[in-house]
Amino acid sequence: MPELPEVETVAADLRPQLIGSRFAAAHIHWPRTLAAPDAELLDAQIVGREVIAIGRRGKYLLVHLDSGQTLIIHLRMTGQLAVVADDSPLLSDPHLRAAFDLADGRHLTFTDARKFGRIWLVDAIEQVVGKLGPEPLDWTFTPEALTERLQTRRVAIKALLLDQTVVAGVGNIYADEALFMAGIHPLRPAASLTGDEIVRLRDAIRAVLQESIDARGTLLRDYRTPYGQDGAYQNHLRVYQQTGQPCARCGASIERIRVTQRGTHFCPRCQS
DNA sequence: ATATCTGCCTGCTCGC
DNA sequence: TGCGAGCAGGCAGATA
DSSP: OOOHHHHHHHHHHHHHHHTTOBEEEEEESSGGGEEESOHHHHHHHHTTOBEEEEEEETTEEEEEETTSOEEEEEOTTTEEEEEEOTTOGGGGOTTEEEEEEETTSOEEEEEETTSOOEEEEESSTHHHHTTOOOOTTSTTOOHHHHHHHHTTOOSBHHHHHTOTTTSTTOOHHHHHHHHHHHTOOTTSBGGGOOHHHHHHHHHHHHHHHHHHHHTTOOOOTTOOOTTSOOOOGGGTOSSTTOTTSBOTTTOOBOEEEEETTEEEEEOTTTOO
8 A cells, every 4th residue: 555655666767757747638437536626627637737746745646747847746555657658458457547648659558456545636736735744854743743733642652643634644564663663562652752752763663664665665455656667665665564474573473453454554562 | 633443456465 | 277355554534
């Protein structure tokens, strides 16, 4: 499931493929994939527009156009983007939900088996990403910023890390990995964290995300990079999907519990 | 305001 | 081997 490092990797891969290219048409094959505007207006507004930059905010991919508008794509669980030639079998993939024709004959494809992914074309990105919390790798993600969002909350810290208004881009994998690295039990009430623990957690979030970006993300069932190169962070996972394996730090058996409906992995000895 | 639950979806794994 | 049940989970929207 793509989280911040995976979306960052997709953005890096798409940049050389798309910047400077123009759109010639937009085709929506599964209507719910397009959140806004409607398909007719999307096509009218995107035709002839050139991609000038590709960015990311949280788990949202931002394709900036020369019109000032931005095409925003959220991969959710199973969404995948690729830039392909006219004869690509991806164009007839049964999971193809949207396809954007480029003026040079190539296509930007969006395949998504589970149909959870969403696409927007907006005048201002705040319409979609306005409520997100700080970018964890930016200087704005300070211990103070995290403290402010945790200190009044009684829910489990694991649940709060998945709240995109607390910090943008962390999902189930990196929440578990960051809590392990910080030595904090996932069920701890958020407001019970000490100042020292919040600093450790903030540093751990940044460290696991950066490590994963450096490895091109985590390759699991639902995430592939556009051109088939493999992310490698699944080889670095310390607790996620390591249930029953010995903890690399202390040797205790990694446990799996449910925290607000989410599978949660942790070391019962290292995390308290 | 905060916390929890449900729906969206389909492919995969598991147990019989 | 076949098959149905349950699970996976990000996020919006509803409910308590």
